[in-house]
Ligand SMILES: [Zn+2]
């Protein structure tokens with residue numbers, strides 16, 4: 365029978381979110397119900413609430429989560445009841461043109477649950493990124509569940525489901541940072557600091573963090589930045605060149621997604637270097653660059669969708685590295701809160717006071 369649980373709902377553009385009773389159906393074919401243990405608060409949740417993603421209100425927010433599978437539908441073979449999983453929004457379909465080319469990290473047709481979760485009056489909810497995990501239970505496609513080592517606390521492991529994976533993946537997957545390379549990361553919030561940590565993991569010798577907030581530059585140092593540049597008072601391109609023998613970095617990562625910042629990343633890179641955009645721009649933004657500079661500098665300009673991750677490959681690997689003390693996953697958790705703390709967490713995030721607030725559920 366369907367479950368009635370509490371969840372965080374955004375009912376209309378710009379309206380504060382509310383904690384409401386939601387109805388979660390029994391899992392149908394290929395679906396799973398997950399008892400959520402923890403779910404991080406991400407900028408994308410706030411964008412949904414502000415109507416910045418689409419107008420499919422009401423939304424069930426939350427998408428960076430870990431929990432335990434409590435029921436599975438017909439035909440589910442990749443997980444079973446009791447499995448500890450991190451939820452993902454790239455449930456690889458196996459059939460789209462990316463998957464058929466052997467590049468499932470770009471899958472264009474991720475699986476989501478076919479059934480809808482609803483309010484008690486039957487109104488269908490749109491789950492954020494096809495997940496909706498600010499809820500005691502959520503219904504997902506079984507492919508959205510990636511089993512990881514249960515020794516990792518849910519507060520930390522859940523963050524791999526979005527922001528931390530995006531940042532780490534921008535460095536190790538999209539940017540393909542190699543041992544001994546030089547890296548600059550622009551923007552040192554959760555995603556940017558994860559890119560710093562990813563560059564360190566990959567063995568970068570110089571990691572330059574750029575931000576306009578000294579507090580964030582301090583965070584970046586904790587995650588492995590070897591140098592910091594406050595771009596309010598210093599030209600970051602000149603500073604980065606000065607720190608790299610006059611040449612610029614091998615990999616420049618824009619974790620802000622603003623034309624001005626992208627331009628800095630573009631010019632802060634050595635000849636034949638890579639520029640990676642992982643920060644998400646708004647639809648009205650435009651970038652103008654001299655074509656001769658694009659040609660003359662060589663290398664590549666790439667964007668990084670979800671860190672070009674393959675959840676089945678990357679989530680268990682990063683959890684294992686965390687458990688071995690080689691990746692500081694839990695350092696991204698600034699504070700924990702309850703379901704009723706999401707609005708306050710949005711405000712703290714907006715002011716840049718936290719890397720991540722994480723909603724935890726009482727057992
Ligand atoms: Zn696919």
Ligand SMILES: [Zn+2]
Pocket residue numbers: 406407408409427428526527
């Ligand atoms: Zn997110």
